[in-house]
Amino acid sequence: MPRILMIVGSLRKQSFNHQLAREIERIIGDRAEVTFLDWGDVPLMNQDIEWPAPEAVQRVRDAVLAADGLWFFSPEYNYQIPGGLKNLLDWLSRPLDEHDRTSPSAIKGKRAAISGVGGRNATAGMRKDLERLFSATGVQIIGGPSLGISLTPEEWSSDVLTPEPGTLGALGAAVDDYLAALER
Ligand SMILES: Cc1cc2nc3c(=O)[nH]c(=O)nc-3n(C[C@H](O)[C@H](O)[C@H](O)COP(=O)(O)O)c2cc1C
Numbered sequence: 001m002p003r004i005l006m007i008v009g010s011l012r013k014q015s016f017n018h019q020l021a022r023e024i025e026r027i028i029g030d031r032a033e034v035t036f037l038d039w040g041d042v043p044l045m046n047q048d049i050e051w052p053a054p055e056a057v058q059r060v061r062d063a064v065l066a067a068d069g070l071w072f073f074s075p076e077y078n079y080q081i082p083g084g085l086k087n088l089l090d091w092l093s094r095p096l097d098e099h100d101r102t103s104p105s106a107i108k109g110k111r112a113a114i115s116g117v118g119g120r121n122a123t124a125g126m127r128k129d130l131e132r133l134f135s136a137t138g139v140q141i142i143g144g145p146s147l148g149i150s151l152t153p154e155e156w157s158s159d160v161l162t163p164e165p166g167t168l169g170a171l172g173a174a175v176d177d178y179l180a181a182l183e184r
Helices: 016-031 055-066 083-092 124-137 153-158 165-183
Strands: 003-008 033-036 069-073 111-118 147-150
Touching (some): 003 055, 016 033, 016 069, 016 111, 016 165, 069 165, 083 124, 111 124, 147 165
Parallel strands (some): 003 033, 003 069, 069 111, 111 147
């Protein structure tokens, strides 16, 4: 059974992106083992504290290394990737061996999908940023193009994500494509 690690770029308790990740988890059902990355305590990147890796950094690296696939869900902040998620990816992009700067990082070679919920822009800026970051850090995008969702006024006011049937169909197709790509 493939192991999928969900990485949500928002730390907000009622995060729409977290809600979307839960919806995807529900659609995946028993076709994969799904876990969520707990990254809220990762410190700000500072090369003075890079070695030995802080405990929280070691924990997120181990979780990423153990996963067969990653799935990112993130809002965009000012049409860009949120700073917290960028910081996490900067840590994950660094070599694992202090004495061999050419050693692989935790994220290099990983396969990942990108999804995001937000305003009218449907997180297009974040998704583009993440694609560039993946290209810089050796992450392969799988399962087709990234998926962006715009919130309705009702969703904004209730703080509850309620995907329409058409959106649910698109999520189901994205899950099928992602799982098929993981099997290859
Ligand atoms: C600093 C900041 C910048 C934001 N910039 C954008 C933006 O550029 N585009 C957008 O659609 N929403 C933007 N928003 C609104 C977020 O989409 C909204 O807060 C959303 O609920 C965040 O995702 P979450 O529910 O997963 O936490 C911004 C929010 C914050 C806090």
